[in-house]
Amino acid sequence: MSVTAAQGFTAAGIAAGIKESGGLDLALVVNQGPRLAAAGVFTANRVKAAPVLWSQQVLRGGQVAAVVLNSGGANACTGPEGFRDTHATAEKAGEVLGVSAGEVAVASTGLIGVRLPMDRLLPGIEKAASELSPHSGEKAAIAIKTTDTVHKTAVAKGDGWTVGGMAKGAGMLAPGLATMLVVLTTDADVDAAGLDEALRGATRTTFDRVDSDGCMSTNDTVLLLASGASGITPAPEAFAEAVRAVCDDLARQLIGDAEGASKDIRIEVINAASEDDAVEVGRSIARNNLLKCAIHGEDPNWGRVLSAIGTTSAAFDPDRLNVAINDVWVCRNGSVGDDRDLVDMRYREVRITADLAEGDASAVIWANDLTADYVHENSAYSS
Amino acid sequence: MSVTAAQGFTAAGIAAGIKESGGLDLALVVNQGPRLAAAGVFTANRVKAAPVLWSQQVLRGGQVAAVVLNSGGANACTGPEGFRDTHATAEKAGEVLGVSAGEVAVASTGLIGVRLPMDRLLPGIEKAASELSPHSGEKAAIAIKTTDTVHKTAVAKGDGWTVGGMAKGAGMLAPGLATMLVVLTTDADVDAAGLDEALRGATRTTFDRVDSDGCMSTNDTVLLLASGASGITPAPEAFAEAVRAVCDDLARQLIGDAEGASKDIRIEVINAASEDDAVEVGRSIARNNLLKCAIHGEDPNWGRVLSAIGTTSAAFDPDRLNVAINDVWVCRNGSVGDDRDLVDMRYREVRITADLAEGDASAVIWANDLTADYVHENSAYSS
Structure with a gap:
């Protein structure tokens, strides 16, 4: 091997x-x-x-x-x-x-x-x-x-x-x-x-x-x-x-195997106007510390997903955004969607789907949650 | 008042x-x-x-x-x-x-x-x-x-x-x-x-x-x-x-008063080619999670500062970068500078100075460290 x-x-x-x-x-x-x-x-x-x-x-x-x-x-x-x-x-x-x-x-x-x-x-x-x-x-x-x-x-x-x-x-x-x-x-x-x-x-x-x-x-x-x-x-x-x-x-x-992580987050951006848009939005979601903390806390906090999308230059209309967490569409048309209590986040893999409702391009970004263990490991390790 | x-x-x-x-x-x-x-x-x-x-x-x-x-x-x-x-x-x-x-x-x-x-x-x-x-x-x-x-x-x-x-x-x-x-x-x-x-x-x-x-x-x-x-x-x-x-x-x-923070980090970028460059570099340093963890651990980890500068589009030569932490120039000319053990990081305020050696523009960005308390507060609070 x-x-x-x-x-x-x-x-x-x-x-x-x-x-x-x-x-x-x-x-x-x-x-x-x-x-x-x-x-x-x-x-x-x-x-x-x-x-x-x-x-x-x-x-x-x-x-x-x-x-x-x-x-x-x-x-x-x-x-x-x-x-x-x-x-x-x-x-x-x-x-x-x-x-x-x-x-x-x-x-x-x-x-x-x-x-x-x-x-x-x-x-x-x-x-x-x-x-x-x-x-x-x-x-x-x-x-x-x-x-x-x-x-x-x-x-x-x-x-x-x-x-x-x-x-x-x-x-x-x-x-x-x-x-x-x-x-x-x-x-x-x-x-x-x-x-x-x-x-x-x-x-x-x-x-x-x-x-x-x-x-x-x-x-x-x-x-x-x-x-x-x-x-x-x-x-x-x-x-x-x-x-x-x-x-x-x-x-x-x-x-x-990322340092201190307890979740692997698969972020799929769909219906983007271009692949570049999909990647930009995916990375913005992947890097949002507040969202990463929420995922660690098993909190399907879709507001933080929208907040991250809003910082990008990608084509989208805030009132047409849809977000699913583990396949539950908790945000529809930029507002409250299905019941967030339906989202089961017990497992290591968490799937976030962000639908930009603009085109047919897509991209997948993988990220991790943000944990106290990450902080401990990187406070002590001089690299 | x-x-x-x-x-x-x-x-x-x-x-x-x-x-x-x-x-x-x-x-x-x-x-x-x-x-x-x-x-x-x-x-x-x-x-x-x-x-x-x-x-x-x-x-x-x-x-x-x-x-x-x-x-x-x-x-x-x-x-x-x-x-x-x-x-x-x-x-x-x-x-x-x-x-x-x-x-x-x-x-x-x-x-x-x-x-x-x-x-x-x-x-x-x-x-x-x-x-x-x-x-x-x-x-x-x-x-x-x-x-x-x-x-x-x-x-x-x-x-x-x-x-x-x-x-x-x-x-x-x-x-x-x-x-x-x-x-x-x-x-x-x-x-x-x-x-x-x-x-x-x-x-x-x-x-x-x-x-x-x-x-x-x-x-x-x-x-x-x-x-x-x-x-x-x-x-x-x-x-x-x-x-x-x-x-x-x-x-x-x-x-x-930032959530969970134990340090206030004053990042001053000096000798930048433009104020935009100074701000871009300052923000990149401010957002580097690994550096924020190091500051929390009172570790004067200047390598993470250089690594953050390296992700920007600002004008600089990697071999001419200088970095001071609390006024100790721990990095000179992109390499090891003064003894990092001279850096006293016991106090809440930490000063990072990044010298781009390109011009005479500067900017100050304030940031916080990344702590386990931040993670705890934002794992539990749905906002």
């Missing part, structure tokens, strides 16, 4: 001593080819961590031979020294693996504004290289966890080819990608341009539409590596759908 | 039975002239409560003889019936006071999506009218409270003239105005155009720059009424400054 579900990939997950806990904190994913094609999507945050700046350069070449990922430190806001640390990481991996440093992507997650302990990280790369195996995909997925309570992997099977992947991310999830590090691998024989198209199409409606707490990370990285080891070039639609399925699965796992 | 500090105004605050608690819930403010000039600023939320829609119409005439305010119900998202309720409120006040209903502004606050108990509200107007007094400004300020723990009043004295006011608001504070009802009165002899200019100038840098929780209300209303009773027409600059001072005082009181 994980990043080694597809043929042509090995991985390792080891404890390099970056985390004070002594837990697994360094992952290595190696593409053994024959193809080394790759595509990447990165945070839209203009304050980007050193590994993001580095990996963006690497991806311009369309080839990735290996990915080094560490938890325990984001290497963000660390200045030129931080960039040199990332460069040294790629150089070390290139040397140990016998590949060009320019084909080694790097991803980091953890505290912002702290230098990485290079005296531990560099020997860790040697150790990880010595443990590379096609059976260590799960260990790699464990090594990239920070506040994640579980590791996240997914796989989709095509006709003779496979897409697999791993993800980490539990806080700072937001549009423009979240604090998520995601590595997807495939043995399909697809070139860099084909990977790029499939990956951008997939992230646009999956990772880009989860919004746990409205906060955008400096480190988000989603990579898709192809080994071509299956020798099969799938139809572009089938390949795109497999990548989308794996991204969707991982994105839902991120929401399901 | 309050709305009766200026000559020519009477007020009342009574219990009409709108609130289940039996507390004061209906306020009346009457301008006895000789002038009845008025200006108003309302929520930018496109989902507007019935009293906002009504009062916007009233203010177009530039004359307000009286304001009826109620707590215990927002009369928002109540459809055509809700608008009729507001109309009936103005008609009743007009009839009792012998003025035109078209010169009676109405403001409501409380639950969204619930009709007001008109069988109690209308008799309440008669009762309030019978208790009008130039000494009841404080009672009026108490009657508009919802989750406010204290009532809020302020006054500024000119040379022979006065500006006074009252405010309510404890949650949903956000740009574009907050769930705030504010009535300002003055005995200065200023026409509607002069009031409008002073009021818009004042709210732009005061109420529009407090952001407790990023949520914009359906009911925000700020009114400024002039009686002209002092017979003095102040210099426009002096009048504008007095209005600004009262608004600033009340805005700070709103932040100081």
